Amino acid sequence: MAEPTPTPAPASPTPAAEPDGLVIRCQCNAVRLRTSTLRPIGIAHCHCTNCRLQSGSAFGTSVYFPPAKGFYPLEPSLIAEGGPVGYFSHGTDSGNTMYCYFCRACGSRLIHAVILADGTLRQTVSVKGGAIEDPDGVLDWASAKHIFVRSAVIPLSPSWETYETTIANGPTKK
Ligand SMILES: [Zn+2]
Ligand SMILES: [Zn+2]
DSSP, X not given: OOOOOSSOOOSSXXXXXXXXXXXXXXXXXXXXXXXXXXXOSEEEEEOSHHHHHHHTSSOEEEEEEOOBBTTBSOOHHHHXXXXXXXXXXXXXXXXXXXXXXXXXXXXXXXXXXXXXXXSOBOSOEEEEGGGBOOTTOOOOGGGOEEEOGGGOOSOOOTXXXXXXXXXXXXXXXX
16 A cells, blocks of 8 residues: 555645744754744643653643644655655554654654544644744643543643543644
C-alpha cells in the first residue's frame, strides 16, 4: 500500500493563516513556522506513552490550531528531500494515522497532524507546546487539560482537569 500523502486536502477550503500567528521553532533554529491563529483552539498535556517517547519527558504538551494556508498542510518544499522538516507516520488506537514532523537537523518534534480513516485532515493540528514562542503570554498553560492520565508517571494535582484517555468530542470540549 502506498504511503498516504503527508499533505492531504483539508475537509473544507483552507483559509489563510493570520499574519500574527505565533512562531514555532526548533531547538537549532533551522525550522521556523507560524501558527494559523494567534490564539489556539485548546491546550492539552498528554500523559500517554507515545507522548512520553516523543518528548523524552513525563508528558507532551499539545497546543491545537486550525489548519490554514501558510501553516498546515506544510509547504511541500519544507518536507521535500533536502528540506528542513522530516516526518514519519503511525497508526493510532482510534484507527487514524498520525503524521509527526520534526527538525531534520536537531530532532525537535514540532507538529502532529491526524488523517482520519476517511482520508480527511482532522481540523485540530497539534503544535508541540515547548516549540512555540510566546513573548506576550497568550498561551494559557495553567488551564490546559490533562489527558491520558491513566498512564501518568507523575502525581496529579487535584486542581487539574483530568481525563483518563481522550476528551470526548475533541480537545476543546469542556
Ligand atoms: Zn532544529
Ligand atoms: Zn499523547
